[in-house]
Amino acid sequence: MRVNLPTNLNDITLGKYQLYMKLDSESNNYTDEIFSLFTDIPLNQVKEVPKKQYDEVLQQIYNALQIDGTFKQTFTIDGIDFGLIPNFDKITGAEYVDLVSSSKEVEGYNSELITLISVLYRPIKKRDSFGNYKLEKYNGTKMHEKHIAKLPMSIVNGCLGFFLTISNDLDNHLQMCMEEVQLRGALQ
Numbered sequence: 140m141r142v143n144l145p146t147n148l149n150d151i152t153l154g155k156y157q158l159y160m161k162l163d164s165e166s167n168n169y170t171d172e173i174f175s176l177f178t179d180i181p182l183n184q185v186k187e188v189p190k191k192q193y194d195e196v197l198q199q200i201y202n203a204l205q206i207d208g209t210f211k212q213t214f215t216i217d218g219i220d221f222g223l224i225p226n227f228d229k230i231t232g233a234e235y236v237d238l239v240s241s242s243k244e245v246e247g248y249n250s251e252l253i254t255l256i257s258v259l260y261r262p263i264k265k266r267d268s269f270g271n272y273k274l275e276k277y278n279g280t281k282m283h284e285k286h287i288a289k290l291p292m293s294i295v296n297g298c299l300g301f302f303l304t305i306s307n308d309l310d311n312h313l314q315m316c317m318e319e320v321q322l323r324g325a326l327q
Contacts, residue, residue, distance in 0.1 A: 145177055145203040153253055153295050154288030159204075160249075170197060208296025213263065213272070216286045220263040222272045223298070234258055234277050254280050255286060256295055257287045 154174060162172050168182070174193065177180040177200045188196070212310045224230060230238075237258045241251035257280035265273045280287075304317045 144181060144199050145160075146199065147203050147206045148293035148296060149209055149291045151177070151203060151292045152288060153256065153290045153292060156292050156295070157250070157253060157288070162191075172201065173197065173200060204292075206292040206293070208298070210297035211294050214290070214294055216289050219286060220266075220272075221260040221283075221286075222274055223260055224261045225272065231277055233279075237280065252295070253284050253288050256290065256298065257283050260287065260290075261300060 158176055159173065162169060162176070171182060171185045172181065174185050174188070174197060178196060182187070213220060215221070224234070238255065241258060243251070244286040252294065261274040261277065261283065263272045264275045
């Protein structure tokens with residue numbers, strides 16, 4: 140029996156990660172379901188795997204899920220070049236609504252992550268020699284979700300980490316500005 144094991148987030152697609160997050164952690168078969176999902180061994184055959192190998196594989200899966208991602212502005216999937224929205228000041232109302240509605244987490248899990256990433260990254264329509272690019276016009280996400288589901292989690296986590304870092308930086312800057320305003324008020 141040949142088993143493909145994920146060694147890092149590049150080996151785990153967004154689609155598989157979404158399936159993993161949907162598993163019921165209270166299920167009696169939870170670890171077997173994880174094993175089956177990431178090794179492509181049918182669930183009814185997982186019990187045939189020797190215990191030592193089973194434990195090693197699960198540990199490798201858990202280790203792969205813990206590795207940080209790398210931010211990428213562009214990538215290619217299925218022969219299609221995708222790029223991150225180059226200027227968030229120019230997003231359309233439809234893009235904004237879809238970004239907000241697909242960015243909600245429930246109990247630490249975003250069931251709309253494929254949709255969110257499909258809004259942030261779209262096919263590149265045109266590139267120039269300086270590395271700038273123009274994306275296809277936004278027409279929803281359904282056309283590209285099947286490609287985005289194949290995106291390695293390393294890129295997804297890199298993207299989410301990028302926005303989290305920006306958010307934290309803005310929060311810190313806002314806090315410093317508020318403290319400075321309070322200090323000025325106290326001195327007057």
